[in-house]
Amino acid sequence: GAGVSQTPSNKVTEKGKYVELRCDPISGHTALYWYRQSLGQGPEFLIYFQGTGAADDSGLPNDRFFAVRPEGSVSTLKIQRTERGDSAVYLCASSLTSGGYYEQYFGPGTRLTVT
Amino acid sequence: AQSVAQPEDQVNVAEGNPLTVKCTYSVSGNPYLFWYVQYPNRGLQFLLKYITGDNLVKGSYGFEAEFNKSQTSFHLKKPSALVSDSALYFCAVGQGTGDKIIFGKGTRLHILP
Numbered sequence: 001g002a003g004v005s006q007t008p009s010n011k012v013t014e015k016g017k018y019v020e021l022r023c024d025p026i027s028g029h030t031a032l033y034w035y036r037q038s039l040g041q042g043p044e045f046l047i048y049f050q051g052t053g054a055a056d057d058s059g060l061p062n063d064r065f066f067a068v069r070p071e072g073s074v075s076t077l078k079i080q081r082t083e084r085g086d087s088a089v090y091l092c093a094s095s096l097t098s099g100g101y102y103e104q105y106f107g108p109g110t111r112l113t114v115t
Numbered sequence: 116a117q118s119v120a121q122p123e124d125q126v127n128v129a130e131g132n133p134l135t136v137k138c139t140y141s142v143s144g145n146p147y148l149f150w151y152v153q154y155p156n157r158g159l160q161f162l163l164k165y166i167t168g169d170n171l172v173k174g175s176y177g178f179e180a181e182f183n184k185s186q187t188s189f190h191l192k193k194p195s196a197l198v199s200d201s202a203l204y205f206c207a208v209g210q211g212t213g214d215k216i217i218f219g220k221g222t223r224l225h226i227l228p
Binding site for chain 1: 147149151157158159160161164166205207209210214215216217218219220221
């Protein structure tokens with residue numbers, strides 16, 4: 001079956017611009033997670049959804065970052081007024097449901113470069 | 116708050132030898148522990164997890180990990196390494212009161228032919 005997909009695979013934008021990153025989880029998975037991975041680091045938690053609601057957004061670095069999942073499936077991570085420090089690989093993952101002990105299935109990531 | 120440490124940035128092992136990739140953790144309650152692997156130009160893949168029960172858990176590709184509560188460790192092991200095991204390995208920890216898991220910085224495993 002289809003895995004987690006993310007689009008675009010690469011995004012280059014200028015400082016100050018707005019970007020949207022999309023994640024399409026595995027069908028039937030109710031939990032969806034966003035992470036950011038910088039070079040040489042492990043994935044850093046940003047936010048997770050159970051269904052349509054953001055259950056934990058404690059990892060969002062500031063109010064320039066926002067994510068939605070309006071129908072409980074596809075999610076969009078939105079970054080306003082991008083900064084060079086936002087450059088990273090943004091990973092999306094889904095799991096069957098929330099609960100912490102379910103393994104997560106990761107997408108290939110979106111590489112964001114802010115120039 | 117939970118945290119996880121992978122003390123080795125890189126581990127080199129000769130093909131056919133046993134391998135160990137180290138991980139220690141810190142949580143306030145009972146931990147959920149995971150190992151993920153990242154191959155070049157591919158997404159993270161789940162290898163194995165410990166939730167409860169037997170301290171030795173077996174996972175994909177012949178890997179296993181041992182949960183040691185007294186040492187707060189969850190080291191990844193394999194009896195005989197393959198060149199194809201060369202990749203970046205991440206340990207992660209969650210805890211029962213929440214759904215967030217925290218990843219370590221990763222350990223790059225090089226299997227030498």
